[in-house]
Amino acid sequence: MASHSPGTDQIDTLLWIGTVAAAILIVALVGALLFVVRRYRGERGAEPRQLRSGRRLQFRVAGVLTIFAALLFVLGVVFTEKAREQPSTGDAGLASLKGEPLKIKATGQQWLWRYDYPNGAFSYYKLVVPEDTAIELEVVSTDVVHTWNVEELARKADAVPGKTNEVLFIADEPGVYDGDSATLSGQAYAAMRTEVDVVSPKEYEEFVEKQGEEIDAAEERVVGLIENGETP
Amino acid sequence: MSPSPRPELVADGYSAGRPRWVQLATSADHKEIGQVLLTGALGFLFIALVELVLMRIQLLVPENTFLSPVAFNRMLSLYGASAIFFFALPLVFGLFYYVAPLQIGARGTALPRLGQVGLALWVAGATVLYATFLFTPSEAGVNPLAPLNEVAFLSNNGVDAWATATGLATLGFVLLSVNLVATLRTMRAPGMAWRRVPLFAWATAVGSWLMVVVGSVLLAALTMLMIDRHYDGIFFADGSGGAPLLWQHLSWIFYTGAYMLILIFAFGAIAEIAATFSRKPLFNRNVVMACLAAIAVIGTLAWMQNMLTAPIGIGWMYFAMLMSLALIVPFGLVLFNLIATLAGGTLRMRAPLLFAIGAIFAIGIGLASELCHSLVAAAWHLKNTTDSTAATHFALIGGAVFGGFAALHYWFPKMTGRTMGETLAKISFWTILAGLLLGFVPLFFAGAEQGQVVDAYKYFAGSGVTAYNVIASIGVFVLFAGVLLTILNAVFSRANGPAAGHDPWAGDTLEWFTLSPPEPHNFDVLPDVRSPRPLRDIRIAIGNRTRRSEQAAARESQPVA
Numbered sequence: 001m002a003s004h005s006p007g008t009d010q011i012d013t014l015l016w017i018g019t020v021a022a023a024i025l026i027v028a029l030v031g032a033l034l035f036v037v038r039r040y041r042g043e044r045g046a047e048p049r050q051l052r053s054g055r056r057l058q059f060r061v062a063g064v065l066t067i068f069a070a071l072l073f074v075l076g077v078v079f080t081e082k083a084r085e086q087p088s089t090g091d092a093g094l095a096s097l098k099g100e101p102l103k104i105k106a107t108g109q110q111w112l113w114r115y116d117y118p119n120g121a122f123s124y125y126k127l128v129v130p131e132d133t134a135i136e137l138e139v140v141s142t143d144v145v146h147t148w149n150v151e152e153l154a155r156k157a158d159a160v161p162g163k164t165n166e167v168l169f170i171a172d173e174p175g176v177y178d179g180d181s182a183t184l185s186g187q188a189y190a191a192m193r194t195e196v197d198v199v200s201p202k203e204y205e206e207f208v209e210k211q212g213e214e215i216d217a218a219e220e221r222v223v224g225l226i227e228n229g230e231t232p
Numbered sequence: 233m234s235p236s237p238r239p240e241l242v243a244d245g246y247s248a249g250r251p252r253w254v255q256l257a258t259s260a261d262h263k264e265i266g267q268v269l270l271t272g273a274l275g276f277l278f279i280a281l282v283e284l285v286l287m288r289i290q291l292l293v294p295e296n297t298f299l300s301p302v303a304f305n306r307m308l309s310l311y312g313a314s315a316i317f318f319f320a321l322p323l324v325f326g327l328f329y330y331v332a333p334l335q336i337g338a339r340g341t342a343l344p345r346l347g348q349v350g351l352a353l354w355v356a357g358a359t360v361l362y363a364t365f366l367f368t369p370s371e372a373g374v375n376p377l378a379p380l381n382e383v384a385f386l387s388n389n390g391v392d393a394w395a396t397a398t399g400l401a402t403l404g405f406v407l408l409s410v411n412l413v414a415t416l417r418t419m420r421a422p423g424m425a426w427r428r429v430p431l432f433a434w435a436t437a438v439g440s441w442l443m444v445v446v447g448s449v450l451l452a453a454l455t456m457l458m459i460d461r462h463y464d465g466i467f468f469a470d471g472s473g474g475a476p477l478l479w480q481h482l483s484w485i486f487y488t489g490a491y492m493l494i495l496i497f498a499f500g501a502i503a504e505i506a507a508t509f510s511r512k513p514l515f516n517r518n519v520v521m522a523c524l525a526a527i528a529v530i531g532t533l534a535w536m537q538n539m540l541t542a543p544i545g546i547g548w549m550y551f552a553m554l555m556s557l558a559l560i561v562p563f564g565l566v567l568f569n570l571i572a573t574l575a576g577g578t579l580r581m582r583a584p585l586l587f588a589i590g591a592i593f594a595i596g597i598g599l600a601s602e603l604c605h606s607l608v609a610a611a612w613h614l615k616n617t618t619d620s621t622a623a624t625h626f627a628l629i630g631g632a633v634f635g636g637f638a639a640l641h642y643w644f645p646k647m648t649g650r651t652m653g654e655t656l657a658k659i660s661f662w663t664i665l666a667g668l669l670l671g672f673v674p675l676f677f678a679g680a681e682q683g684q685v686v687d688a689y690k691y692f693a694g695s696g697v698t699a700y701n702v703i704a705s706i707g708v709f710v711l712f713a714g715v716l717l718t719i720l721n722a723v724f725s726r727a728n729g730p731a732a733g734h735d736p737w738a739g740d741t742l743e744w745f746t747l748s749p750p751e752p753h754n755f756d757v758l759p760d761v762r763s764p765r766p767l768r769d770i771r772i773a774i775g776n777r778t779r780r781s782e783q784a785a786a787r788e789s790q791p792v793a
Binding site: 008014015025032042052053054058066068069070075077080145151156164181184187189190 | 513
């Protein structure tokens, strides 16, 4: 799946490193197994040499495995740290932030994602963010554990009640990115999807403003109805 | 009334004609308990696979409506509990319990009644789990994460029944483990120092210790869950001092430990089979023994590998990665030494060896794939995708199905006096292998490439995973057929298989010294144990004596002068 954020680029690189490492191990194992099975298939009764141990061989194998594991650990830390780096807003991004990331709250609830923007506006299902702008998503939950998962843009993050999980990302080009939830959260879990619309900063500002006005208007209408004794 | 003409020896109260089921239900004998566990495990393997097949039918086409979301979640929960608590672990403990005392030359176990209670608790757990069909099975998944498992979100009795069932079964395993630890500590035959203990008995000791530790952790977590659900507890509830993540820590410690336990069991069995069927001693015995113990400790310490997307500190994530990657060394050494044991041998490709090689293959692929899940940033992509389903299934089907079937074919003659049908075993092996590859390799791609999420009752047509899921479903059907063949093979061979004698494979360890099936007291006499291969020592001694007497006879028959 195509990556559209520097963080997911690093994730993809580490994924490749892991896949190659796994492939090396699998090829070595399967190769050795096939060789041994074909070469030493023997007749009943023949007595093979009773080899018990090879101490130096053992140290060598252990040494190679240790170096392999240590190398993977170092690569794992390096690329994880790179993936965690705070991205900085670029020239095409939202200028009004002055270098600060755009903070948006993502709330998982059975079975919808809600997004709260800095100006008080909110949206359900669809998250709208400006392109080339550092986003700090605070992933929280109001009920059970959910996992926010838009894999082209950012890492997976669990929304755990009572905890905040921070996700940093920056989208490199406008578009619509599909996402879903990755932890079983009850009956409608599979239908709990989301979508991130990456738009230009101008369109983003228009969106949150319009969204905020509409929410205010709706609230006023409901408050007005209640004050008049009607049911909204 | 005349007095008895002469004194008689009377075994008072002994009745020979007890029905078999009464005998099994009341026995504290380790062989009978082991057999009940093993039979039960094979039954639940069948049931678990039926549940898996139902889920795979639902996932055959996009947005299928074969199962409702609730029905799917129930199947998922039942499948998880059945596969782990009522198939894999009882299979492991059934074989531990049957074989290990025989291998160390014990005439029984140290605390037989404890094992009997353990079996009864496990049966009670299984009954509770499947009695839920009378009301409502759990809908909370394989590991029901808090707070979904709390009464606020799932108020019916499903989670209660799940917790009761798994709790009873786990308590049973812990009691069986305590008995095994005590037996292995105190009842080894004269001369059997720890360094001469057969590898499978060593795996039993390591695995039992592990279960005592991680089983207790799960029991604590389940107790806390029940207090939460019924007595206004707040252990796992957010807001009033509880922490949902606490459940994840406690439950993952158990699940990770159980995962390691299944692999330790498989390696123990494979080590015995590799040595016997290549007619060589296990290569670097001491290293393999040390590695199995290391796997138990380091592997369990890697439990947070399951929580790499949770809001925990990055330091903990690196700790989990360090432990997971450190496992490469002991796992690698065990696999290397198992293959080195086969190398240079004269391999007899009978069913046990075939399944053992299949186990090494599948476990190797599963563990290598898990490696990607331990690299923190890679896990941020792979976590909870079908890639993790595939990796776990490769490792655990490798350990419990291939490894378990290898052990079953190997020790079946000891348990019943008959060998399992060889042709059927080979057909079954290749069918299971084809099913495993077809059923789970596509899930690697669906998960890693397309990010298909786990546990979901449907997927959508445009998401690029339809072909993968169709192949995976067909693969699981094939897998089911293959497993069914072995179960049928076991059922038919029990009464009709070719008679095996006491030592059909020319084994080197003490269980092959006694009758098949063994008498209730296991051994009339025991040989002196002077090496890890006492039966081989006997064969060599007999061979030497025969040779000497033949030479003497030859000398005597030579003409004088």
